[in-house]
Amino acid sequence: AKGSVVTTPINSEDEAYDAPVSIGTPAQPFNLDFDTGSSDLWVFSSLTPSNERNGQNIYTASRSSTAKQLSGESWKISYGDGSSSSGLVYSDVVTIGGLTAAGQAVEAASRVSQSFTSESATDGLVGLAFSSINTVSPDQQTTFFDTVKPSLASPVFTADLKHQAPGTYNFGFIDKSAFTGSITYTPVDNSQGFWGFTSTGFQVGNNDFQQESITGIADTGTTLLLLPDDVVNAYYSSVNNAQNDQSAGGFTVPCDTSLPDFSFGVGNNGAMITIPGSLMNLGPSGSGNSCFGGLQSSGTIGTNIFGDVALKAAFVVFDSGSQGQPQLGWASK
Numbered sequence: 001a002k003g004s005v006v007t008t009p010i011n012s013e014d015e016a017y018d019a020p021v022s023i024g025t026p027a028q029p030f031n032l033d034f035d036t037g038s039s040d041l042w043v044f045s046s047l048t049p050s051n052e053r054n055g056q057n058i059y060t061a062s063r064s065s066t067a068k069q070l071s072g073e074s075w076k077i078s079y080g081d082g083s084s085s086s087g088l089v090y091s092d093v094v095t096i097g098g099l100t101a102a103g104q105a106v107e108a109a110s111r112v113s114q115s116f117t118s119e120s121a122t123d124g125l126v127g128l129a130f131s132s133i134n135t136v137s138p139d140q141q142t143t144f145f146d147t148v149k150p151s152l153a154s155p156v157f158t159a160d161l162k163h164q165a166p167g168t169y170n171f172g173f174i175d176k177s178a179f180t181g182s183i184t185y186t187p188v189d190n191s192q193g194f195w196g197f198t199s200t201g202f203q204v205g206n207n208d209f210q211q212e213s214i215t216g217i218a219d220t221g222t223t224l225l226l227l228p229d230d231v232v233n234a235y236y237s238s239v240n241n242a243q244n245d246q247s248a249g250g251f252t253v254p255c256d257t258s259l260p261d262f263s264f265g266v267g268n269n270g271a272m273i274t275i276p277g278s279l280m281n282l283g284p285s286g287s288g289n290s291c292f293g294g295l296q297s298s299g300t301i302g303t304n305i306f307g308d309v310a311l312k313a314a315f316v317v318f319d320s321g322s323q324g325q326p327q328l329g330w331a332s333k
């Protein structure tokens with residue numbers, strides 16, 4: 001089987017990307033954030049207090065003839081940005097891009113933190129990291145991808161995110177028309193439950209390539225590209241009047257500045273993904289006439305995150321084991 005679903009930026013800064021998901025019988029529609037940086041499929045629900053809702057679609061299990069509560073099961077998740085949610089667990093029919101997962105764990109939120117409440121465009125998340133970090137307790141559940149994987153023509157999904165335009169998540173196949181050149185594969189370390197990999201280095205504009213192992217995760221659910229301080233400083237030192245503005249929360253640049261491209265190395269054949277300078281500016285920073293940089297420090301998090309700023313410059317293959325061990329494929333587009 002194969003699936004294909006359109007994913008759309010929730011605002012002009014490409015802060016996050018939503019895609020349509022149907023849950024239950026009859027189908028209840030949702031706009032969910034597909035997140036390769038976590039492994040819980042959770043939705044706003046009839047259990048979510050009304051003062052924690054802000055127009056989101058809500059899942060009502062009692063209105064679905066195929067919903068079954070997983071008694072005694074609950075979930076509770078925290079994210080790197082300090083947000084969190086928790087609740088109860090049902091199994092129900094979940095359909096994404098023509099692919100149907102019967103008996104998928106649907107995590108209904110009985111509480112969500114403020115940043116989820118205020119993001120009215122997003123009704124929840126579809127976790128696409130490894131099921132080993134799914135938070136359902138006492139019986140851990142599988143991600144949508146792991147649930148449907150046996151039915152897929154190939155155990156892969158791909159992300160093709162775009163700047164201020166609809167993109168695509170495909171399941172079970174690689175669309176050769178969606179990228180240019182060849183796909184460079186690199187091994188994945190999933191020991192922490194993420195799509196972890198090591199980039200071979202970086203290049204600012206047309207400067208020399210800097211060889212430096214940068215270990216991080218491919219995270220479609222994170223907006224920014226979060227890398228070590230030496231990389232971030234090398235980039236912004238080449239931008240006039242860039243400044244690390246704590247009140248803005250990181251590096252800002254003058255909004256009218258044309259920014260250098262940023263490239264990062266993948267695989268061992270010298271392949272690079274190049275983020276055009278225009279995509280390194282996330283728009284007004286909220287302080288002065290400065291704009292917020294798409295590259296920021298991973299400093300305090302402890303892991304580097306190749307979020308949407310990086311991923312939207314590439315066609316990315318999340319391959320859970322078509323060749324044995326999991327791997328990430330990277331192609332330009």
Ligand SMILES: CC[C@H](C)[C@H](NC(=O)[C@H](C)NC(=O)[C@@H](CCSC)NC[C@@H](N)Cc1ccccc1)C(=O)O
Binds near residue numbers: 220305
């Ligand atoms: C503070 C929590 C730490 C980071 C850790 N949690 C995680 O790693 C979780 C699974 N993943 C995340 O917090 C991050 C990756 C952090 S790097 C380890 N990815 C998912 C995040 N972007 C989802 C999101 C989407 C929209 C709005 C907000 C959040 C834990 O539970 O220990």
